[in-house]
Amino acid sequence: MYVSVTGVKPKGFFGWIRFWVLTLPASKKAQQAEGVLLCLFNSKNGFQHTFTVWQSKRQMLAYKKSAAHIRAMKGLPKIGSGRVHGYETDAIPSWDQAFAEWTKNGRDY
Numbered sequence: 001m002y003v004s005v006t007g008v009k010p011k012g013f014f015g016w017i018r019f020w021v022l023t024l025p026a027s028k029k030a031q032q033a034e035g036v037l038l039c040l041f042n043s044k045n046g047f048q049h050t051f052t053v054w055q056s057k058r059q060m061l062a063y064k065k066s067a068a069h070i071r072a073m074k075g076l077p078k079i080g081s082g083r084v085h086g087y088e089t090d091a092i093p094s095w096d097q098a099f100a101e102w103t104k105n106g107r108d109y
Contacts, residue, residue: 001037002057003093004086005102007047011080018079019048026072033066035059038092044099047082051099053092060086076109083108 010019030052031039038053054060063069076082083106093101 001089001092002054002060002086003089003098003101004050004052004054004060004084005098005106006050006082006084007044007102007106008049008076008082009047009080015078015080018075022072022075022079023048023050026066026068029066029068030063033059033063036063040095042095042099049099049102051095057086057088081108 008019008023010016027039027041027050030036030050035055036052036059037055038051040051042049042051052060054063083102085102085106087101087105
């Protein structure tokens with residue numbers, strides 16, 4: 001399995017508007033994507049998080065190439081700042097476990 005945790009911190013009023021306009025379509029696509037086992041959303045410390053678990057990294061990468069995801073990623077500089085972390089695992093982690101991995105190993109984008 002492959003876990004992906006993304007956190008975006010919208011900046012200002014317009015950052016929040018862009019966040020919702022760009023991430024809602026991407027989130028819907030993620031929930032319907034082939035190979036997704038879990039798709040959760042959470043807010044913590046000012047970051048809006050997406051926590052997904054995929055059957056394989058290949059399936060996550062296929063979603064990553066989708067038009068909705070590409071649009072959302074291209075809009076990130078106008079939204080705010082963020083971090084991302086992905087890793088292989090044998091079991092679906094809890095939100096707290098995935099968040100701890102993201103906090104420790106996430107990279108800025």
